Amino acid sequence: MIDVYTNYNGLKKFIEKIKIPSHCIFCEGIDLTIKEPKHHPSYEITTACNLNCIFCYSNVALKNKTAPKPGYYGSLNPTAITISQYGEPLLIGCEKLAYIIERLKERFGDVRIDLQTNGIFLEMDRLDGLVDIVMVSLDGFGENYVKLTGVNAFDKVVGVLNDVANADCVGVVRSIHMPGINDDDLVKIAKMCDEIGIDEFFLQPISIYKENKEKLLKAGLKVNRAESLIEFFKTAMEIQNNADVNVKVPGCILVNFRQLMQKYEFEDLMFLNRNSIATASPTIRREWRFVIEL
Ligand code: SF4
Structure with a gap:
């Protein structure tokens, strides 16, 4: 179990100080006055993917027929658009993706474009100047990457991260917190981000769907640790203590937890799950608006 009691002051300060991730800025999730906040608008391209990650929610949505059809979802007055929340957007290739982004910018003006990708097909030179935030998923280091994704592409992704670091955008590596599965990998990934010059390391808590649960348990997931919010923040703090990279956690979790810190003694939040x-089943709660024909 975690040793928070000896160092809870350090943890409290860490939670107070940590900054909101670039991707979460302008999201309703960080506005505590909104009762049912929705994620930024997104442009969905495909639910297909070239990887087969053990925690994937796109696969679950596909199985349950709740996966989104291609197109734009959300407010027609966006400040930021995520491409995309489901599947791997670069399966269509960088040229077609560039075309879609250009059409979105034509329609919405100077909107921030956040690309979420596994990075394998990313060619930064073809997207340079079009994307503002590039978030590359990386949940395991070396051999563990292969076990978690089913594909031997770790070195390829590392190469792409170098290109992201050198491009004119905010470079983010996003890792899912899977206690019992990738504990050792997270610090290694964060250290590598520091060496490469990636701007942010975004730690994301895992959502366990019943369709993935058996696979995750077999791989060693400790569900009680995955549920503990303090364990999650402690992991983020340990990563920050070991790597000189900006460690971030989801803005919506951060602002809500800080609000609880205003109301309760920090010790009383130790066992909050x-x-x-x-x-x-995963689904998009924003309205479908239009699709850009290719
Ligand atoms: S993590 Fe939360 S705050 Fe950040 S973009 Fe997603 S829903 Fe919004």
Whole structure:
């Protein structure tokens, strides 16, 4: 179990000081006055993917027929658009993606474009100047990457991260916190981000869907640790203590936790859990608006 008691002051300060991730700025999730906040608008391209990650929610949505059709979802007055929340957007290739972004910018003006990708097909020179934030998923280091994704592409992704670091955008590596599975990998990934010059390391808590649960348990996931919010923040702090990279956690979790810190003694939050077991199939709650024909 975690040793928070001896160092809870350090943890408290870490949670107070840590900054909101670039990707979360302008998201309703960080506005505590909104009762049912929605994620930024997104442009969905495909639900297909070239990887087969053991925690993937796109696969679950596909199986349950709740996966989104291609197109734009959300407010027609966006400040930021995520491409995309499901599947691997670069399966269509960088040229077609560049075309879609250009059309989105034509329609919405100077909107921030956040690309979420596994990085394998990313050619930064073809997207340079079009994307503002590039978030590359990396959940395991070396051999563990292969075990978690089913594909031997770790070195390829590392090469791409170098290109992201040198491009004119905010470079982010996003890792899912899977206690019992990737504990040792997270610090290694964060140290590598520091060496490469990646701007942010974004630690994301895992959502466990019943369709993935058996695979995750077999791989060693410790569900009680995955549910503990303090364990999550402690992991983020340990990564920050070991790597000179900006460690970030989801803005919505951060602002809500800080609000609780205003109301309760920090010691009273030690045993606060999040429900990591997802009960509903993943779906987009924003309205579908249009699709850009290719
Ligand atoms: S992590 Fe939360 S705050 Fe950040 S973009 Fe997603 S929903 Fe919004």
